[in-house]
Amino acid sequence: MMDEAVLEALDAYVECLFAPQDEALEFTLSASRRAGLPDIQVSPAEGRLLQLLALMVGAGRILEIGTLGGYSAIHLARALPDVGTMVSLEASAHHAEVARANIEHAGLSExxxxxxxxxxxxxxxxxxxxxxxxxxxxxxxxxRGYPEYLELSLTLSHPGTLILADNTFRGGAVVQPADETSRVLHEFNLSLARDPRLDSILIPVVRERVDGLSIARVKNI
Incomplete structure (x- = not known):
């Protein structure tokens, strides 16, 4: 297993070169912490990856399931054209309020x-x-909601839609799942790999540990 310090150094290296933080992103992280939100948003490097993937497919409409403080939403929304739109779904009213303020501060509320x-x-x-x-x-x-979110998302997709899912390595726990969440994510990864409607891959994402981002392209519905 790679040393945690090495992983952090690699993540910092990528962030420094490819994902430097600007005022709006730093504001979002700071405001989210002050509001008591958990520090579980995507890393700067993963946020940049999400943005690039959205740019690569020319996304005009983006759906996010899980807003938190709006950090990933800002990355994704920055990939949209002037007439593009994004819908982000958040269970917590408090988190949603913080996210709206952060997104407005970033100039993306429209x-x-x-x-x-x-x-x-x-x-x-x-x-x-x-x-x-x-x-x-x-x-x-x-x-635990990932399998259901996938099926619902497919109904809101078209051929060529990119479906991304975060934390799908669960720090390696999916390899030999010993808890319910890890078992659900393992089954989710299996379904992505075997679903004839999708072309899929699971890639490692380096932070203080190795996590995963699932990437699937819809072939047909």
């Missing part, structure tokens, strides 16, 4: 709508209302 409530119900309502499909979906909410 592009990003934060909706509050249970993601399953919100997604089901979006499907019922015939909401337009999204070009990118980023899943980073309660891990």
């Amino acid at each position: 592009k990003v709508e934060v909706r509050t409530g249970d993601a399953r119900k919100l997604l089901a309502r979006m499907i019922q209302d015939g909401e337009e499909p999204f070009d990118v979906v980023f899943i980073d909410a309660d891990k």
Whole structure:
């Protein structure tokens, strides 16, 4: 297993070269901490990766499941064109309030709508209302909900949609899952690998430990 100090040094190296923080991102992290939000947002390097992936597919509509303080939403929204839109779903009303303020501070409130409530119900309502499909979906909410989020997200996708899911290595626990969350994520990874509707891969993401980002492209619905 790679030493934690080495992993942190590698992460800092990538961040320094490719993902330096600007005022809006630093403000978001600071405001989120002051508001008591957990320090579990994506790393700067992963945020930059999400942004690049959205840019690569020319995303005009982005869906995020799990807003927290808006840090990843800001990265993703920055990939949108002038007429692009993003919907971010957050279960906690407090987290959503903090995220909206951070997104407004970043100058992105006209592009990003934060909706509050249970993601399953919100997604089901979006499907019922015939909401337009999204070009990118980023899943980073309660891990046990990942399988259901995937199926609901597929209904809100089109061929070519990119579906991303964070924390899918769970620090390596998915290799020999010993707890319920790790078992769910292992089954989620299996479903991605075997689903004929998707072309998928799981890549390591370096932070203080090695975690994973699942990347899937919708072939057909």
